Amino acid sequence: MKTNLLAQIHSQTPIVLNVANHVTPQRVADGINYIGGSPMMVADPLEAADLAHIANTVVLNLGSTNPVAQELMLTAGQAANQVQHPVIFDPVAVGATPLRRQRTQQLLEHVQVMVIRGNAGEVAALAGIKWEQHGIDAGQGTADPVEVAQTAAQQLNCVVVISGPTDIVTDGTTVYRIANNAPLLTTNVGMGDVLDGLLGVATGVSADLETIATATGILPVAAELAAERYPDAPFSFIAETYNQLARLDDQTLQQRLQLQKN
Numbered sequence: 001m002k003t004n005l006l007a008q009i010h011s012q013t014p015i016v017l018n019v020a021n022h023v024t025p026q027r028v029a030d031g032i033n034y035i036g037g038s039p040m041m042v043a044d045p046l047e048a049a050d051l052a053h054i055a056n057t058v059v060l061n062l063g064s065t066n067p068v069a070q071e072l073m074l075t076a077g078q079a080a081n082q083v084q085h086p087v088i089f090d091p092v093a094v095g096a097t098p099l100r101r102q103r104t105q106q107l108l109e110h111v112q113v114m115v116i117r118g119n120a121g122e123v124a125a126l127a128g129i130k131w132e133q134h135g136i137d138a139g140q141g142t143a144d145p146v147e148v149a150q151t152a153a154q155q156l157n158c159v160v161v162i163s164g165p166t167d168i169v170t171d172g173t174t175v176y177r178i179a180n181n182a183p184l185l186t187t188n189v190g191m192g193d194v195l196d197g198l199l200g201v202a203t204g205v206s207a208d209l210e211t212i213a214t215a216t217g218i219l220p221v222a223a224e225l226a227a228e229r230y231p232d233a234p235f236s237f238i239a240e241t242y243n244q245l246a247r248l249d250d251q252t253l254q255q256r257l258q259l260q261k262n
């Protein structure tokens, strides 16, 4: 694991520019802020390039797709590419409609994405692997999520993070697994979007695979600590998860993180 990631984040306060969906932006902004980053949401395509240039990382979310959101993703993504800043893409419910597939294809043709983060259903849809996606949720499939992630990473030439009971992080060759989890995370809408934001903060500091794997573990570690206090109260659990994100230090992360490589 990256043993000084949180200290580096706190000393650098990376700016994360988000093309967010219309459902969970507050959760995402809070997550970024609580862990030590500086969130910013963009809504006007005319300033998307300028904002992408001052941001350390850009996070793109397909969740509330519409023509302006698509223009925002293309403009912010290309501007981040110009200055070689990381771009993270969340293909929310990409298998659900032809429009989401088309917009994703257009984005991936015009923007070099460093990390794609989705649930197993979303990443399987990207990789053309059979899976019964369920709206924004992962749904059901028989394929091995590690193989799904590796296939997608190789096809799309980027790092792929599949969230689930075990999170998977791969560049197509090396595979990290994070065994930490808290089922109440799935009861709260948008925790995948929050994970994207946390990956944005971390890649604003350092964009190697080990950093991305360590950062993927931040949310489930905070959530496990919260679940010890609120095992059966979803709303209190989520508030406590944010408290834990604000409190988390590298020592606790190192003690709790269950990270396995290959």
Ligand SMILES: Nc1ncnc2c1ncn2[C@@H]1O[C@H](COP(=O)(O)OP(=O)(O)OP(=O)(O)O)[C@@H](O)[C@H]1O
Binding pocket: 092, 118, 119, 136, 137, 138, 163, 164, 165, 166, 167, 180, 181, 182, 183, 184, 185, 186, 188, 189, 190, 191, 192, 193, 194, 195, 219, 220
């Ligand atoms: N079945 C599960 N049990 C425990 N933790 C899970 C489970 N599925 C996902 N998680 C955790 O929940 C967090 C969010 O991942 P999830 O797969 O729910 O994203 P998502 O489907 O994109 O969610 P959303 O679209 O609502 O933002 C991750 O930190 C992941 O580790």
Ligand SMILES: Cc1ncsc1CCO
Binding pocket: 021, 022, 023, 024, 062, 063, 064, 092, 136, 189, 190, 192, 193
């Ligand atoms: C519920 C929902 N609908 C579109 S995006 C979103 C939030 C989860 O990504």
Ligand SMILES: [Mg+2]
Binding pocket: 092, 093, 119, 136, 192, 193
């Ligand atoms: Mg999602």
